[in-house]
Amino acid sequence: MKAAIVVIAASLASGGLSAAAPDAAAIVREGNDKGAPPCIACHGAHGEGQVAGGFPRLAGLDAAYMERQMDDFASGSRDNAVMKPIASALSKEERRALARHYSGLAPPAASEPAASDELDPQGESIALRGRWEGQVPACVACHGPSGVGVGSHFPPLAAQPAGYIAAQLHAWKDGQRRNDPMGMMQHVASELDEAEIQAVAGWFAAQPAMIEEGGP
Amino acid sequence: MSGTGVIRLPALAALALLLVACSGGGAPAEEARAAELAPAAAPAVERPRLPAMATSDNAQAATAQSPPSASRDGGEMPQRAARAAFVPPAESAIPVDAFGAMIRKGRDIFMHTGRYAGEYVGNSLACVNCHLDAGRRADSGPLWAAWVRYPRYRAKNDEVNSFAERLQGCFQYSMNGKAPPPDGEVIEALSTYSYWLATDAPTGVDLPGFGYPKQGFEPPEKPDYGRGEKVYRESCAICHGAEGEGQAVAGVQVFPPLWGAQSFNWGAGMHELDNAAAFIKANMPLSLGGTLGDQQAWDVAMFMNSHERPQDPRFTGDVAETRRRFHDTRWSLYGVEVNGRLLGRGTEAPGG
Numbered sequence: 001m002k003a004a005i006v007v008i009a010a011s012l013a014s015g016g017l018s019a020a021a022p023d024a025a026a027i028v029r030e031g032n033d034k035g036a037p038p039c040i041a042c043h044g045a046h047g048e049g050q051v052a053g054g055f056p057r058l059a060g061l062d063a064a065y066m067e068r069q070m071d072d073f074a075s076g077s078r079d080n081a082v083m084k085p086i087a088s089a090l091s092k093e094e095r096r097a098l099a100r101h102y103s104g105l106a107p108p109a110a111s112e113p114a115a116s117d118e119l120d121p122q123g124e125s126i127a128l129r130g131r132w133e134g135q136v137p138a139c140v141a142c143h144g145p146s147g148v149g150v151g152s153h154f155p156p157l158a159a160q161p162a163g164y165i166a167a168q169l170h171a172w173k174d175g176q177r178r179n180d181p182m183g184m185m186q187h188v189a190s191e192l193d194e195a196e197i198q199a200v201a202g203w204f205a206a207q208p209a210m211i212e213e214g215g216p
Numbered sequence: 217m218s219g220t221g222v223i224r225l226p227a228l229a230a231l232a233l234l235l236v237a238c239s240g241g242g243a244p245a246e247e248a249r250a251a252e253l254a255p256a257a258a259p260a261v262e263r264p265r266l267p268a269m270a271t272s273d274n275a276q277a278a279t280a281q282s283p284p285s286a287s288r289d290g291g292e293m294p295q296r297a298a299r300a301a302f303v304p305p306a307e308s309a310i311p312v313d314a315f316g317a318m319i320r321k322g323r324d325i326f327m328h329t330g331r332y333a334g335e336y337v338g339n340s341l342a343c344v345n346c347h348l349d350a351g352r353r354a355d356s357g358p359l360w361a362a363w364v365r366y367p368r369y370r371a372k373n374d375e376v377n378s379f380a381e382r383l384q385g386c387f388q389y390s391m392n393g394k395a396p397p398p399d400g401e402v403i404e405a406l407s408t409y410s411y412w413l414a415t416d417a418p419t420g421v422d423l424p425g426f427g428y429p430k431q432g433f434e435p436p437e438k439p440d441y442g443r444g445e446k447v448y449r450e451s452c453a454i455c456h457g458a459e460g461e462g463q464a465v466a467g468v469q470v471f472p473p474l475w476g477a478q479s480f481n482w483g484a485g486m487h488e489l490d491n492a493a494a495f496i497k498a499n500m501p502l503s504l505g506g507t508l509g510d511q512q513a514w515d516v517a518m519f520m521n522s523h524e525r526p527q528d529p530r531f532t533g534d535v536a537e538t539r540r541r542f543h544d545t546r547w548s549l550y551g552v553e554v555n556g557r558l559l560g561r562g563t564e565a566p567g568g
Contacts, residue, residue: 129307129349129350130349132348132349132352132353135503135504135505136503137348137349137502137503140470141470141502142455142470142502142503144465144466144468144470145465145466145468145470148465148466149465150463150465150470150471151463153454153455181454182451182454182501182504183504184501184503184504187503187504188503211466212466213466213467
């Protein structure tokens, strides 16, 4: 953080803005001259996220998805007090470069070690089969096998911190996150109760970020 | 703006409409009168439509309440909304013995058909793609309701069909594959699973939620390709892909293809607009079933089924003749010209 403050101070002092292509790796480590802090402070040295803080992993996420999320933080359709000022301090080009940078990093193994006897079994059942009386399909029906993610619209849940997954479900339930296509996640989240949210979040956190071809 | 183009469809006897299923309709047409794709003169009797959702989780509660009410048609029950849906037993109730092992095998084949019955499958679909929640969900052709409807006469082959023959048809048409032997393990496992799901159901009745809810489901206006395309782009393409190709990850088909070489063939029930529209209205977009308007469901069904897919295995060598023999139904676009393209020519066989 100290380095960032120095950099910010320096750039404020010089008042200069460079028009060169954004250097994503530098922003990740040092932040930028418009007040964006270094991403590594929260998202980890390799984009692996931080379990304790509930900061999501960015490594290996789809670039278009991440760019859209940064746009949504800035516009407020994803209402988050921490990321709003950060995204707002990034230019469109910087967001794109950062999204590309992180999508190219290798994802970590599972975010939390699989302690299968401690996991609430209804987490797995919701993840793999759904809870159809509220028209909640299996999470993997949209998020892919083991929750590894599908294309640019269905982000991975595997190897995300459980606290982060639960926080997003709450954000949809409470209306703070409203950026999902067709309101799909607002519907899903509104159907889940607290125990179900914790159970399913715990299950995905323990899944590996990548699976073998033809895997579960 | 793309219109529907010239469509000439022979009319279909109302009865045949009711008998179309997993494999396409195919009652020999009694009449080959050229007609426009237009609402039926005599809509079928409406059957009760319930927000019925049979699931594993609410099984206990419902079994404790009331036994499913038997009915032969929708007219018997004055209070349709009050009728309880049949609820199959919970997954956790599958016995832990040889019988239970066969039930699980059937469920696994149903959910991962390519993996567990690959030699009989010729596309990237699975049974569960069209019969949601492992064949439990009402209004998506649930297995518990199917089990108690067979043996049954089907116009498709003009015979009384056993449940096993019904399953075989699904492999040949919906799965674009081959019929598994009737006494082999695939049919045995699927039958065992269906039988078990129907535990405590009355037999010989159409349970509420059987098949797709298409009885009395008519398009307010003629289905339109251009409007359907708009619905598709807005509500379907995000999952099923811009070209209906679906999406796969790590070799697992997550979103199934809706047309093209890897989808159901021209003999499958889903190629008929009434089946497709009823399924889509009740179940799509996934997790938001019931949110499209009736017209939107028909329009997007028409758009989906105006694309090429694998040839009907009963193809005689001539599209017009094949239409006359097997597709002379009001809701089949096989052999019909849409936007200047004659449908029914089939796709190249996938490389395997």
